[in-house]
Amino acid sequence: MGSMPLYLQSTWACSILGQLIVLVLLFLKGNLRRVPLFTAYTTLNICQAGFILLLYVIPRISSATFLTLSWASEFVTLVAQALATTEILRITLKPYPGIWGLGWRTLASTSVLVVIVVALTSRGHTAGERLFELNRGYHLTFATAVIVCLLLVRYYSIRVPTAYKMILGGFCLNSCVEVLIYTFIQAFFRKDFDLHQVRWEFLTTLSFVVALAIWVVAVRKPFPAEDRQIAWLSDSEYQRLSPEIDEQLRRVNEKLLRLWKLEARPN
Amino acid sequence: MNIALMLLAGFAILLLILLVGVLREPERHGKPENDLAFLEESGRSHATYLRQVQQAMAAEDFDFLAARGSRELSKRTRKERRKIVLAHLYCLRNDFLKLWRLARVISTMSPKVGVGQEFARLRLGLIFFLHYELIRIKFRFGFAPLPELGSLSEVVSRLAVRLETAMRELGERAAMPAKLASTLDGRRLDSR
Numbered sequence: 001m002g003s004m005p006l007y008l009q010s011t012w013a014c015s016i017l018g019q020l021i022v023l024v025l026l027f028l029k030g031n032l033r034r035v036p037l038f039t040a041y042t043t044l045n046i047c048q049a050g051f052i053l054l055l056y057v058i059p060r061i062s063s064a065t066f067l068t069l070s071w072a073s074e075f076v077t078l079v080a081q082a083l084a085t086t087e088i089l090r091i092t093l094k095p096y097p098g099i100w101g102l103g104w105r106t107l108a109s110t111s112v113l114v115v116i117v118v119a120l121t122s123r124g125h126t127a128g129e130r131l132f133e134l135n136r137g138y139h140l141t142f143a144t145a146v147i148v149c150l151l152l153v154r155y156y157s158i159r160v161p162t163a164y165k166m167i168l169g170g171f172c173l174n175s176c177v178e179v180l181i182y183t184f185i186q187a188f189f190r191k192d193f194d195l196h197q198v199r200w201e202f203l204t205t206l207s208f209v210v211a212l213a214i215w216v217v218a219v220r221k222p223f224p225a226e227d228r229q230i231a232w233l234s235d236s237e238y239q240r241l242s243p244e245i246d247e248q249l250r251r252v253n254e255k256l257l258r259l260w261k262l263e264a265r266p267n
Numbered sequence: 268m269n270i271a272l273m274l275l276a277g278f279a280i281l282l283l284i285l286l287v288g289v290l291r292e293p294e295r296h297g298k299p300e301n302d303l304a305f306l307e308e309s310g311r312s313h314a315t316y317l318r319q320v321q322q323a324m325a326a327e328d329f330d331f332l333a334a335r336g337s338r339e340l341s342k343r344t345r346k347e348r349r350k351i352v353l354a355h356l357y358c359l360r361n362d363f364l365k366l367w368r369l370a371r372v373i374s375t376m377s378p379k380v381g382v383g384q385e386f387a388r389l390r391l392g393l394i395f396f397l398h399y400e401l402i403r404i405k406f407r408f409g410f411a412p413l414p415e416l417g418s419l420s421e422v423v424s425r426l427a428v429r430l431e432t433a434m435r436e437l438g439e440r441a442a443m444p445a446k447l448a449s450t451l452d453g454r455r456l457d458s459r
């Protein structure tokens with residue numbers, strides 16, 4: 001702990017404080033029941049902070065063990081983050097089973113695509129670098145999948161309660177900033193990358209503090225009650241109407257295309 | 268900074284921009300059920316004004332004006348009438364948009380949607396907007412022929428007519444849950 005610079009210690013303290021506030025607000029406002037996985041994620045984050053603090057105070061722990069254990073704890077919180085996000089998307093799209101079906105397929109295919117791209121572009125030389133790249137790959141995949149899902153929600157004009165929007169926004173912001181920070185550090189300080197781990201830690205903790213501030217605002221009020229809706233159309237009606245509209249839209253497009261392809265002639 | 272890292276950083280910045288755009292409140296946001304209000308006015312297709320628009324761009328009118336009036340007058344009339352055609356094209360786009368939105372409302376109201384169908388429709392919409400913009404530019408510079416615009420209008424008009432029944436049906440269905448909810452609330456009140 002003594003080796004940790006003061007500015008990093010302060011950011012860390014802010015982060016723990018922020019997490020505690022989010023957790024207390026979740027309990028006090030009764031949002032715990034609505035978003036149990038998000039609550040679990042916040043709790044796990046606090047536990048992770050406590051765990052790393054414990055690792056710092058153990059006097060004779062080797063640097064390799066410290067890194068392995070801290071990355072293992074990070075893995076747990078990253079899984080919890082993915083689950084918490086899926087929970088919020090699920091709540092938002094629950095009244096629209098058709099769109100939710102489309103959403104999770106989009107989420108899965110986008111994730112697979114980004115994972116492939118990340119795997120192809122990763123070139124870490126040391127184990128430490130590879131771990132960092134893995135972490136960046138995760139954040140990139142996560143942010144892309146969530147943003148694609150939000151685009152889908154917007155395309156279908158589905159209203160997302162502001163509190164949920166803020167939570168998703170906080171997650172995505174943190175992930176995008178993590179990707180940017182690591183990429184810039186890797187690009188400009190490649191030779192002595194290990195020396196810049198403290199800077200990386202400070203900046204990522206700072207971005208997480210910003211996300212926490214957004215979450216504090218999001219959870220300060222009870223979440224809106226789910227306005228359940230029933231599916232109004234039967235599957236057969238969709239099967240009947242949808243192709244008909246598509247066919248007509250296709251015809252309009254063909255006409256437009258013909259209009260465009262015609263020889264230009266002055267009026 | 269190598270190309271892969273530049274691409275990664277660029278992609279992350281693009282994601283941040285998209286995030287801001289996606290989280291911003293839409294101008295006329297609302298639930299799909301609120302969107303159903305547009306169904307009421309769907310019968311008024313702008314394609315019905317096609318004959319007037321065709322008349323507005325009839326070559327005989329310009330020939331007559333050029334012969335009896337002045338070239339200047341003919342030119343001015345042509346310019347003004349082209350504006351009318353552009354406005355008509357814009358209205359046709361709105362008709363298309365309305366139908367495109369209807370298709371999305373149908374999807375949100377369905378328990379199961381076809382991934383392929385949805386993506387095909389999204390692609391159709393994107394292609395439409397690309398073509399629309401190109402044609403608009405063409406008209407603006409006075410190169411587009413009018414008869415084709417006529418057949419385009421007919422397609423939009425036919426589409427509106429064929430879907431009118433479906434829209435009415437949807438409107439009635441949208442009203443049903445509200446009626447059901449009010450009935451249930453009434454019963455709850457009665458039981459108190």
